[in-house]
Amino acid sequence: MRGGLSKEELMEDLARRVAECRRCPLFKHRRRVVVGEGNLNALVMFVGEAPGYYEDLKGRPFVGAAGRVLDRLLEEMGLRREEVYIGNVVKCRPPGNRDPREEEIEACSPYLDEQLEIIKPRVIVPLGRFSTRYVMTKFGLRPAPISRIHGRPYEASSPYGPVIVFPFYHPAVALYKKGMEEALFEDARRLRAVLSERGYI
Numbered sequence: 001m002r003g004g005l006s007k008e009e010l011m012e013d014l015a016r017r018v019a020e021c022r023r024c025p026l027f028k029h030r031r032r033v034v035v036g037e038g039n040l041n042a043l044v045m046f047v048g049e050a051p052g053y054y055e056d057l058k059g060r061p062f063v064g065a066a067g068r069v070l071d072r073l074l075e076e077m078g079l080r081r082e083e084v085y086i087g088n089v090v091k092c093r094p095p096g097n098r099d100p101r102e103e104e105i106e107a108c109s110p111y112l113d114e115q116l117e118i119i120k121p122r123v124i125v126p127l128g129r130f131s132t133r134y135v136m137t138k139f140g141l142r143p144a145p146i147s148r149i150h151g152r153p154y155e156a157s158s159p160y161g162p163v164i165v166f167p168f169y170h171p172a173v174a175l176y177k178k179g180m181e182e183a184l185f186e187d188a189r190r191l192r193a194v195l196s197e198r199g200y201i
């Protein structure tokens with residue numbers, strides 16, 4: 001670990017910096033930053049988009065309606081929330097839950113990069129098109145529309161060894177787009193098969 005610090009210490013240091021961050025205008029609107037939470041030794045890391053209303057209120061990722069969908073998906077995948085890590089590309093809530101802007105993603109993503117370096121997950125699951133584009137590009141994979149690439153494993157390499165990127169639709173689509181819930185759950189079963197094949201669950 002960098003400077004002999006433990007994963008916990010590195011993540012605490014990161015959380016302190018995020019709490020004070022003013023790198024992009026989103027700091028003006030936030031009540032709490034949402035750094036992320038979970039197991040720092042997780043094999044599987046989920047990367048959402050940005051905090052919503054309840055996340056901003058509580059300072060925790062995926063605790064609103066989309067979070068309840070994610071909880072059910074985790075169950076379908078054979079994973080417990082405590083054993084994975086859940087974060088976001090953008091750590092402050094965009095006003096009115098609008099999409100994060102390119103420059104906000106650019107400003108905030110170095111924190112996600114640090115989290116990936118600390119946790120070193122074997123499987124990275126971007127949720128939704130913004131996180132998918134960011135994660136695919138970061139790992140040298142060709143980004144493509146989420147409707148084409150969701151629900152499949154993409155092998156890539158990282159500084160700490162091989163990783164799998166497994167893109168998902170954003171869980172919130174199950175709440176407003178008919179038919180999407182079934183697509184999400186089908187992808188959850190596919191991920192479960194990949195995890196099981198590799199002996200991760």
Ligand code: URA
Pocket residue numbers: 034048049050051052055060061062063066067088
């Ligand atoms: N949607 C996200 O992308 N992230 C959260 O933390 C909550 C909702």
Ligand code: SF4
Pocket residue numbers: 018021022023024025026027033090091092104107108
């Ligand atoms: Fe900083 Fe990210 Fe919040 Fe922008 S969204 S202020 S970059 S923590």
